[in-house]
Amino acid sequence: MDENPNQRDGDALAGVRVLDFTSVMAGPFATRMLADLGAEVLKIESLEGDQVRARPPLRDGRSAYFGHLNAGKRSLACNLKSPEIRDLIHRLAASYDVVVENFRPGVMKRFGLDYETLAQINPRLIYCSISGYGQQGPKAHFPAYAPVIHAASGFDMVNLHYQDDANRPATSGIFVADVLGGTHAFGAIQTALYQRERTGAGQYIDLSMLEAMVGMLVFETQEAQFPGGPRRPLYTPLRTQDGFVMVAPTSPKNFEQLTEAVGHPEWRDDPRFRTNADRNANWATMLSLVEEWTIGRSSAEAEEVLSRHGVPCGRYREMDEVLADPQLAARGAMSRVEDAAGSYLVPNPPFTMSASRAQARSLVSELGEHGEAVLSGELGLDADAIAALRAKGQII
Numbered sequence: 157m158d159e160n161p162n163q164r165d166g167d168a169l170a171g172v173r174v175l176d177f178t179s180v181m182a183g184p185f186a187t188r189m190l191a192d193l194g195a196e197v198l199k200i201e202s203l204e205g206d207q208v209r210a211r212p213p214l215r216d217g218r219s220a221y222f223g224h225l226n227a228g229k230r231s232l233a234c235n236l237k238s239p240e241i242r243d244l245i246h247r248l249a250a251s252y253d254v255v256v257e258n259f260r261p262g263v264m265k266r267f268g269l270d271y272e273t274l275a276q277i278n279p280r281l282i283y284c285s286i287s288g289y290g291q292q293g294p295k296a297h298f299p300a301y302a303p304v305i306h307a308a309s310g311f312d313m314v315n316l317h318y319q320d321d322a323n324r325p326a327t328s329g330i331f332v333a334d335v336l337g338g339t340h341a342f343g344a345i346q347t348a349l350y351q352r353e354r355t356g357a358g359q360y361i362d363l364s365m366l367e368a369m370v371g372m373l374v375f376e377t378q379e380a381q382f383p384g385g386p387r388r389p390l391y392t393p394l395r396t397q398d399g400f401v402m403v404a405p406t407s408p409k410n411f412e413q414l415t416e417a418v419g420h421p422e423w424r425d426d427p428r429f430r431t432n433a434d435r436n437a438n439w440a441t442m443l444s445l446v447e448e449w450t451i452g453r454s455s456a457e458a459e460e461v462l463s464r465h466g467v468p469c470g471r472y473r474e475m476d477e478v479l480a481d482p483q484l485a486a487r488g489a490m491s492r493v494e495d496a497a498g499s500y501l502v503p504n505p506p507f508t509m510s511a512s513r514a515q516a517r518s519l520v521s522e523l524g525e526h527g528e529a530v531l532s533g534e535l536g537l538d539a540d541a542i543a544a545l546r547a548k549g550q551i552i
Contacts, residue, residue, distance in 0.1 A: 167194020168512040172349065174198065174254040175245070176229060177269070179206040181302070181331055182286050182365060183258035184225040185338030190254070190345065191228030192505050192516055198252075198530060199229040200245070202236065203552060205523040216497035218520075224502045227493045228517030232531075233524030233552040241550055242268045247535055249274045249281065254345055258286040261296050271360045281358040282348040286341050290364035300365065302331035309333070309369035314376050318390055336372060337365035389439040393472065394447040396455040400472040403446055403462060410467055411435060417465035418449040488515075495520035524552030 172195040176187040184199075184206070191197045199206075208222045234241045246268075249255065255274060257264050264270045264285070271283040285291060288300025306312050311332070312325040319326070341363045348359050370377070375388065393400035405414040415423045423429050423445075428438040435442055450458045455471035462469040473481075479501060484490060487508070490501045493516055505514040531537040531551070545551045 169193040169195040173252040177257035181334035182337040186341035189342040197229040218497040223520040230526035231521035284361040286363045302333040303328035305333040399455040404468040413466040491516040
């Protein structure tokens with residue numbers, strides 16, 4: 157096996173080997189987090205490659221979007237429909253710890269690479285399937301990408317009900333279901349690895365993006381069962397001279413701090429705002445009064461004054477501002493990765509660990525870059541056998 161400089165013995169998942177059959181976003185997000193913790197991830201791609209390789213932003217034909225999701229992984233590009241390739245993957249599976257896939261239910265079984273088949277080869281294998289609706293149920297085989305799941309989960313309609321001036325659900329552009337599903341898959345795989353340490357046995361994980369989204373709607377799940385109560389307070393952007401600021405005075409102490417910050421201590425005795433219940437009933441009125449103060453100041457000034465008084469707040473920022481944030485820099489929240497077109501920043505996991513790295517690894521593989529090394533180093537194929545596979549169009 158070729159040495160991978162992105163893994164170190166001190167990494168939390170050092171020695172954990174992952175066969176990654178995922179593409180686009182939810183699955184690659186999960187497996188990149190595994191790579192960030194030091195797992196050795198081998199991305200198994202079609203001969204055409206993960207479709208995100210062609211998505212912008214592109215630099216000299218290389219996608220930074222792809223690299224963001226797949227940093228730290230090696231690449232083997234092959235024809236999964238080939239019985240010859242299937243047999244080689246069976247051999248690989250014998251020495252790997254985890255398989256992750258996000259095909260539509262049934263596809264991996266048609267390839268002969270389903271959990272039941274691979275678990276017979278390797279009973280310690282942890283196998284995670286990520287899909288829109290899960291592996292069972294009347295919608296299991298429906299095609300689903302994140303925007304579809306946002307609609308199906310109730311997320312979009314809940315958000316619409318919170319927008320008093322909107323008459324249709326918001327346009328989708330941020331793929332919450334993919335990131336949330338990938339994060340849950342990452343956590344489930346860690347749990348299964350821990351259980352395997354105690355039992356010696358692997359298991360199957362069936363991850364539903366729909367259920368991940370429904371699980372995020374905590375208050376709304378309960379309100380749907382017990383309707384009729386007062387409307388919950390909504391957090392409205394407040395205008396400033398040059399943008400917007402979010403102000404969230406949720407506790408009694410926050411409210412007192414807010415009245416000091418904006419120079420209106422008399423609000424504490426106003427019957428509309430005297431108690432939490434009063435403030436919740438008159439929340440929109442309270443925020444409109446605060447906006448009379450914020451609109452006379454820049455976003456930066458409003459944030460500084462409010463923060464200095466202890467009021468939870470934040471100015472609305474564009475992404476270029478976020479990437480230059482001293483807070484992120486202080487925590488080492490970003491890492492620089494590099495592909496053949498140059499280097500760029502990607503976020504690390506949102507946690508640090510005192511005894512191991514949680515950090516994006518710089519390797520961004522070309523399509524099929526490690527195929528020959530994997531086939532020779534891990535499976536013992538000689539140069540003639542590899543050349544024959546390539547000549548038949550089975551690998552790149």
